[in-house]
Amino acid sequence: MKILLAYSSKTKNTYKVAKAIYEQIKNFANVDLINIKKAKTKLSMYDFYILGCWTDKGTANKNMMNFIETQNIRQKNVAIFMTCGVPVEHYHAKDSINNFTQYMTNLNNNILGSFICQGKIDPKILIVFKFLTWRDPNFIHKIDQTMLEWVEISKPHPTKTDLLNAQNWIKSLLEKHY
Numbered sequence: 148m149k150i151l152l153a154y155s156s157k158t159k160n161t162y163k164v165a166k167a168i169y170e171q172i173k174n175f176a177n178v179d180l181i182n183i184k185k186a187k188t189k190l191s192m193y194d195f196y197i198l199g200c201w202t203d204k205g206t207a208n209k210n211m212m213n214f215i216e217t218q219n220i221r222q223k224n225v226a227i228f229m230t231c232g233v234p235v236e237h238y239h240a241k242d243s244i245n246n247f248t249q250y251m252t253n254l255n256n257n258i259l260g261s262f263i264c265q266g267k268i269d270p271k272i273l274i275v276f277k278f279l280t281w282r283d284p285n286f287i288h289k290i291d292q293t294m295l296e297w298v299e300i301s302k303p304h305p306t307k308t309d310l311l312n313a314q315n316w317i318k319s320l321l322e323k324h325y
């Protein structure tokens with residue numbers, strides 16, 4: 148079985164999860180681990196697609212959506228994973244994975260499972276967010292006490308437990324469906 152494991156990652160959180168998943172499944176199937184930034188040409192067909200990305204504005208980041216469009220990933224068996232800035236228990240994490248799921252379903256893909264865990268928020272982004280909050284107090288990522296707390300709590304993520312959870316998730320998904 149041929150599996151495409153493709154990820155989008157700016158600051159390596161999602162890459163770490165992708166790598167953990169890869170280590171878990173590399174002996175089970177013929178797996179191509181791909182950073183979507185480096186996928187410039189049309190890829191061949193796969194039996195199963197595992198797509199991972201970071202969360203932006205409560206859904207998959209733009210580069211991942213562009214990748215899905217240009218690679219024409221439709222009517223495929225797919226599993227998705229994400230990293231996000233908020234704790235996984237927060238409704239925003241559930242909304243984000245649901246939004247990505249909906250996006251994939253709209254392209255007639257068959258979603259076999261999804262996973263999300265927290266990823267360290269790059270402190271550098273706070274400078275940009277501060278400026279944008281100053282310009283527009285209703286800015287979607289406005290800097291307030293809650294945002295600062297999330298930055299703090301997110302620091303150790305993805306943790307060893309997050310990575311183990313990702314591995315267990317993909318293991319049981321493959322056992323169930325393949």
Ligand SMILES: Cc1cc2nc3c(=O)[nH]c(=O)nc-3n(C[C@H](O)[C@H](O)[C@H](O)COP(=O)(O)O)c2cc1C
Binds near residue numbers: 201203232239268288
């Ligand atoms: C520009 C920007 C926008 C973000 N928007 C969100 C968001 O809407 N929701 C969220 O939970 N996290 C958001 N985050 C946090 C990232 O999704 C999170 O830190 C992720 O783990 C980064 O993954 P990476 O290291 O693979 O790039 C945002 C981060 C950046 C830089």
